[in-house]
Amino acid sequence: xxxxxxxxxxILNGLTTGAVYALVALGLTLIYGVLHIIxxxxxxxxxxxxxxxxxxxxxxxxxxxxxxxxxxxAMFALGYLLQRYVIGRAxxxxxxxxxxxxxxxxxxxxxxxxxxxxxxxxxIETAYGFATVDLGVALIAVPKAVAFVGALAITAVLxxxxxxxxxxxxxxxxxxxxxxxxxxxxxxxxLYAVSFGIGIACLGAAACLLLPSYYASPHIGSAFVLIAxxxxxxxxxxxxxxxxxxxxIIGVTESLGGLFLGESLGKIGVFLIFxxxxxxxxxxxxxxxx
Amino acid sequence: xxxxxxxxxxxxxLIPLPWLVRSDxxxxxxxxxxxxxxxxxxxxxxxxxxxxxSFGHAAFFGTxxxxxxxxxxxxxxNPWLAVGLASVAGGVVAAxxxxxxxxxxxxGSYFALITLxxxxxxxxxxxxxxxxxxxxxxxxxxxxxxxxxQFAGKSGFYFTMLVLTALxxxxxxxxxxxxxxxxxMAVRDxxxxxxALGVNVYRVKLGAxxxxxxxxxxxxxxxxxxxxxxxxxxxxxxxxxxAALLAPIVGGLGTMxxxxxxxxxxxxxxxxxxxxxxAAPGLNLVLYGAVLVLIIAFLPEGIAxxxxxRIGLPRGRAA
Amino acid sequence: xxxxxxxxxxRFGGVQAVSDVTFAVARGEIVALIGxxxxxxxxxxxxxxxxxxxxxxxxxxEDRDVTGLxxxxxxxLGLVRTFQTAQPFERLTVAQNIAVGAHLHLASRxxxxxxxxxxxxxxxxxxxxHRPSRELTVAGRKRLELGRALATEPHxxxxxxxxxxxxxxxxxxxxPTIFAIRDSGITVLLTEHVMRAVMRLSDRVLVLxxxxxxxxxxxxxxxxxxxxxxxxxxxxxAPPAARELARG
Numbered sequence: 074x075x076x077x078x079x080x081x082x083x084i085l086n087g088l089t090t091g092a093v094y095a096l097v098a099l100g101l102t103l104i105y106g107v108l109h110i111i112x113x114x115x116x117x118x119x120x121x122x123x124x125x126x127x128x129x130x131x132x133x134x135x136x137x138x139x140x141x142x143x144x145x146x147a148m149f150a151l152g153y154l155l156q157r158y159v160i161g162r163a164x165x166x167x168x169x170x171x172x173x174x175x176x177x178x179x180x181x182x183x184x185x186x187x188x189x190x191x192x193x194x195x196x197i198e199t200a201y202g203f204a205t206v207d208l209g210v211a212l213i214a215v216p217k218a219v220a221f222v223g224a225l226a227i228t229a230v231l232x233x234x235x236x237x238x239x240x241x242x243x244x245x246x247x248x249x250x251x252x253x254x255x256x257x258x259x260x261x262x263x264l265y266a267v268s269f270g271i272g273i274a275c276l277g278a279a280a281c282l283l284l285p286s287y288y289a290s291p292h293i294g295s296a297f298v299l300i301a302x303x304x305x306x307x308x309x310x311x312x313x314x315x316x317x318x319x320x321x322i323i324g325v326t327e328s329l330g331g332l333f334l335g336e337s338l339g340k341i342g343v344f345l346i347f348x349x350x351x352x353x354x355x356x357x358x359x360x361x362x363x
Numbered sequence: 364x365x366x367x368x369x370x371x372x373x374x375x376x377l378i379p380l381p382w383l384v385r386s387d388x389x390x391x392x393x394x395x396x397x398x399x400x401x402x403x404x405x406x407x408x409x410x411x412x413x414x415x416x417s418f419g420h421a422a423f424f425g426t427x428x429x430x431x432x433x434x435x436x437x438x439x440x441n442p443w444l445a446v447g448l449a450s451v452a453g454g455v456v457a458a459x460x461x462x463x464x465x466x467x468x469x470x471g472s473y474f475a476l477i478t479l480x481x482x483x484x485x486x487x488x489x490x491x492x493x494x495x496x497x498x499x500x501x502x503x504x505x506x507x508x509x510x511x512x513q514f515a516g517k518s519g520f521y522f523t524m525l526v527l528t529a530l531x532x533x534x535x536x537x538x539x540x541x542x543x544x545x546x547x548m549a550v551r552d553x554x555x556x557x558x559a560l561g562v563n564v565y566r567v568k569l570g571a572x573x574x575x576x577x578x579x580x581x582x583x584x585x586x587x588x589x590x591x592x593x594x595x596x597x598x599x600x601x602x603x604x605x606a607a608l609l610a611p612i613v614g615g616l617g618t619m620x621x622x623x624x625x626x627x628x629x630x631x632x633x634x635x636x637x638x639x640x641x642a643a644p645g646l647n648l649v650l651y652g653a654v655l656v657l658i659i660a661f662l663p664e665g666i667a668x669x670x671x672x673r674i675g676l677p678r679g680r681a682a
Numbered sequence: 683x684x685x686x687x688x689x690x691x692x693r694f695g696g697v698q699a700v701s702d703v704t705f706a707v708a709r710g711e712i713v714a715l716i717g718x719x720x721x722x723x724x725x726x727x728x729x730x731x732x733x734x735x736x737x738x739x740x741x742x743x744e745d746r747d748v749t750g751l752x753x754x755x756x757x758x759l760g761l762v763r764t765f766q767t768a769q770p771f772e773r774l775t776v777a778q779n780i781a782v783g784a785h786l787h788l789a790s791r792x793x794x795x796x797x798x799x800x801x802x803x804x805x806x807x808x809x810x811x812h813r814p815s816r817e818l819t820v821a822g823r824k825r826l827e828l829g830r831a832l833a834t835e836p837h838x839x840x841x842x843x844x845x846x847x848x849x850x851x852x853x854x855x856x857x858p859t860i861f862a863i864r865d866s867g868i869t870v871l872l873t874e875h876v877m878r879a880v881m882r883l884s885d886r887v888l889v890l891x892x893x894x895x896x897x898x899x900x901x902x903x904x905x906x907x908x909x910x911x912x913x914x915x916x917x918x919x920a921p922p923a924a925r926e927l928a929r930g
Contacts, residue, residue, distance in 0.1 A: 111472040131673070162661030168471050170659050173612065176418070180605060180652030187645030235492075291645070293624055295601060299483055300474055337498070338491040344484045351477045352467045377856065542785045549782040552771035559731060559756035559765070561786040582897055617773070 083332045084325055089217040091324020092224035098304035098316040099228060099298055100275030103235075105270040106311030107248040109286055110160075110168065113175040115301055116294025117182035119272055122148050122188065122280030123289035130197045130284075137197070137284045138219065143222035144277035152273025157266035179294070186291040202285055216285035223282045225317075229298055231275070242269050248311070264289040300327075303347040309357025319357070366619065367536055374529050380517035390517040396592030396623075396630045398523035398585060402603070403610025404531035404624025405578035410608060412538055414551030414569040415470070420579050422460060422485050425598030427580025428583045428587045429489060432501040434595040437494055442503075442512035446584055453580020454532040454573045456485075460570030465565050467569035470554075479604070500594025505588060520589055527585065528623070531578060535619050547571050548617070569657035579607065609651055613658050615667025624666045629654070683745070684709045684763070684838050684869045685730070690739035692722075692729055692893075696788040699725045702891045703739075707838070712860070712870040714880045714901075717890035718914055724766055726890065727840050729764040730871075732756040744837065758786060760837035764830075764844060766873075768823035770815035776802055777811045779826055783833030797833060803831040805859060821852045825859075832863065839863065841872035845879055853879055881905070889913065 097119060105114050125144055129135040135143070159178065164171035204215040235241035247254040247264050255261050304323050308315020323343055330339035350357065371461075384390055390538055402424070411417050430449040434440035440448075460481050472542030489495045507515045515521055534552065535655070546567045549557040554564050587593050614625025633647045640646060662669060685707040692700040700722045702910075707713050715723050725773055728734040730741060732753040741749045743761050751759075771779050779840050780798035781791075788794045805825045810818065824844050831839050843861070845853050857879055864870055874880045880887065880901065887904040889897040892912040897904050904910055 109540035111476065151424070154385050163656055165659075165663065170663065172416065172472055172475060173608075174656050174659050176605070176656030177652045180655065182652075184648035184652065188643055188649060192644070204448065232626055256460065278492070303480075306476070335491070338487060341484055341487045341491075344480045347480045348463075348477060348484070351469060351473060351480070355467075355473060406798040540791050540793060542789050545778065545782055545785055545791065545794070548774060548778075549771050552773055553769045555733070556765065556769035556771065556830075557782065558733075559757060559763050560783045560830055561753075561754050561762075562782065563754045 074258040079332065080329070083328045085208065085213055086217065087325035087328030088100040088214065089119065089323040089324070089329065090099045092221045093279055093320075094297075094300055094304055094324050095317045095320025096227060096279040096282070098277055098301045098308070099231060099313065100272035101301045102305045102308065102311055102316045103231075103311065103330050104269055104272040105273070105305060107244055108156075108265055110164075110171045110175045111302070112269075112272070113172065113174065113298065114179040114182060115175075115272075115276070116292070116296070116298030117186075117279075118151070118180040119147070119276045119280060120186060120291065120294040120298050121151070121182060122276045122335070123284055123287070123293060124186065124195070125277070126280045127195050127197060127289045128286045131195075136199065136236035137281045138223075139213050141278060141281045144281050145274045146277075148277030148280075149270040149274035150177075151270075153266045156269035157272075160269070161262060161265060170265075180296075183291055183294060190291065192291055198283060199285050206221055214286060218280040220286065224279070227275070227278050228313070228317055231271070234271075235313070240267070300343060301346070303343055303350075304358075305355055306347060306355070307350050312357065315357055366539075370532055370536070370584045370619070374525065377417060377525060378522075381516075383538065387517055390521055392630060392634065394415055394517060394521050394524050394589070396627050397402045397521070397528050398582070398589075398626075399606055399610050399630065400529050401524065401527050401585075402534060402579065402582045402607040402625035403626055404528070404584060405575050405613065406536065406607035407611035407617065407622050408534065408578070409571045409575040410533075411611050411621065412544065412551060413547050413568060415572070416475050416605070416608070417478040417572075417575075418475040418601075418608070419460075419480070420575075421601065421603040422478065422482040423457050423576035423579035424583040424586070424607070425482070425485055425489065425593075425595075426456045426602045427453040427583030428593045428598050428600035429501070429583075430580070431584045432503060432527055432593050433494055433654050435503060442509075443469060443512070444513075446581070450577045450580045453583070454577040456481075457547055457572045457579075458569065460576075461569045463657075465568045467570075477479060479601075482599050482601075482604060486595045489517020489595040489599055496594070498595065500592060500597070503591040504590060514590075520585075522673075523585065523588075527581060530581075531622075533575060534617065539619065539640035543570060551617070552595050561578070582607075611665070613654060613665055615665035619664070619668040620627070621665055621667045628666060683707070683742070684711070684881060685725040685728075685744075686742040687730070687872065688740045688742070689727060690736045690741065692725055692734060692736050693773065697887060698893055700729065700736075703890070703893075703895050705888055705895060707869060707871055708797070709837075709869055710864065710867070711885045712864050712872070713886045713888060714884035715871060715873045715888045716875075716880060716888060717876075719888040721913075723890055724842060725893075727763055727842050727873065731840060733763075734767065757836075761840070762831045762836040762838075763840040764827040764842055766846065768827045770818065770822070770823055770826055772816040774811060774815060774861070775812050775894070776807050776815055776818070776826060778827075779815050780829045780833045783830040786834040798829075801829045804862075805832070806855070816916050818923040820847045821849075821856075824856070828859065828863075830896050832868070836868060838869045838871065841870060843873055845874060845876045857882060879916050 101112060101115050122144060126137050126140050130137060152154060160171060160174050163174045164212060180198045201215045205212040206215055206218050235245060243259055247259060304316055304319035308319030326342050330342035380393060381390060392574035406420050427449045430452040431445040434445040435442055438454060459488055460478060463476050490498050507513045538547060546562045549562055550564050550567050558564055610629060611622040612630055615621030629651060632650055636650055658665060686693055687703055687705050688781050690700055690703045715722055729736050732751050732918060735750045740747060743759060767823060770814050777795055777798040781794040783816050784794040784797035788797060802808050805828050807825050807829060828844060845856060853876055860870060860883055884901055888895060889910050891905060892898045897907045897910050
């Protein structure tokens, strides 16, 4: 019981981080589920979103949480355009090519950020940045608590969008049967771009929730991208519930790994899970569905 | 046989370069072109001839570099002796990565992801363990002497790279003219059909990744001797993995000279952009990424594909 | 016996694709496996060639138990299949494609390519030797499938609808090729929808319906078997084929 005092906060911390991871992974899993491509530019686009939130705060004084209604549509538009005019066209529909195109995009975006904004890490200081809430068993930083609740809420909204709206139904139909969707008159290219856009919009939301307790830097994306892949693979490619549960598991694993193995070596647990899942259960915990 | 003769002539023609080009700048350019071309040759064996796109070739590169560095610094090995063990270590890591991934039938994006993850695991290990110097990295003391695998001028490194390039070309020549290579290309084009014709797909892919891993490790050894410093990010970070796949894709996947052509084109692009816009961190990589996207979009067969169209050479030759 | 199937069964989820199939193929025969679409013919081929493992039963090839062996091991023993949808190695030339098969027993590249050239001639692809296989027509691709399989020097070939997608002239052209294969000492088991060719080619016909073997015998006897006619007509899947079948 002595250790509970350390372990409980570590688990709570892991859950809050995990919720944001889940949001990042949700976008990735949606894109995979519908377009059947692995978006290697996902981390780089998250980085762009983080800078977006940073600059909205630094230049226009917009609070990160209030930036949500700006960042979500902005990232949606960026995602839509990228899929419609770059990835969709350059990939020629071959998986390997699409994979390489998104890799190429991530290289361009990351290094453009490095060129434009230098490698400095950028943080913001908000009034609530160091505030905490007492959960009885542990203290939790306010931004982390907000991120946790916010990420869950956005996941719920996205889930409802996919389940109950006409758009969601069309996207799910497209994910299952491309040719069928074409036959009933669905504009496939448009809907692919919309799906990609929604996936990237998740990054806009994640960035708003993340920045108050995190930072922006050009290479921040690569830290997230492998974790997001891990979550997606763990949860099952294309599964929403899987992304959420996977995110939380990975968040806790990382947090506990850091506690027991140290900051640097602690991250290894996540990748070992990744490798093990890829090898032994590539369908993940929740199979394949959107 | 004609292609072999052409390549030998080309390699012989490159020998006098250090006497013709007296500027260190251009000699360094030549060394780096050959170096990136060599990394590309390594990747091309598995990716271009075998169709298995690795995003984590750094795993083999870094293992080669670290093995050599640790043997030299911690155990007092002579660097030349370390070369053999370093390449073996690269081959062993490749055998583990390939053995696991191919045994469980990982292909396409899944294979790309798992190689990335292996490189990342090794990066974290190198970052955490004491004998690899952890985050600080390892520095090989400067003692220029041939016996130390260090050369006073660039030309020594140039010749080393030329030998490695010849080795890479010899391996690829073998692939294009052997049963192993025929099976590897068959597996790339259609695994089911290859199996039906009696090809042991697993063994062929494993062979390709091990050969590729050994060459990549040699690339890491060369890096260490040339720059005398290695850290987890350099050795196992994504930059090397990307460099290795970029050259063959730009130059021409699954072709003998594609990686060298691609490396030359990318190095030239780098120099031109630096003299036009000035050196700035990240700028060359912005260009490289853009080139990657443009090549996939407009020249999926790379520069070699264009050259073939222009001269009207057949796509594949029978012998 | 060349090939024996003993109570073979295979299930995919809720579908029993093949149930309790038992038959044998003798050395030197041409045996046709026919049946309506979805009868389980291709599944059965995949089971024999090792691409699928049966849930129950045993497969013997030349008196050796090959049940559950991987495809490349089975091919090495001398049992090779072709694919219904031709699967060429698209970036390789015709000669290189066939050489992959020849390499099963020939280590030398030169010898395998020479073998490839000979066999290309035999299956009527001599003119295409150095062309990339992706440039071949459907008929050409089928011949390439055949050529690659022959290059492995098989004792038994499984030909999965080598005539599907061919026009009547092309079909007439491929029939003698198949006779020539048999005459060179190779046993042939084939699936086919083109009944005219089945009637001409085969020594014996096996009829598969809903994963079960419902009849076997000489082509003329099978064609008048009420159960067979029922299988074709009852489903209404392929009436022209059934009519052809009934006519003999």
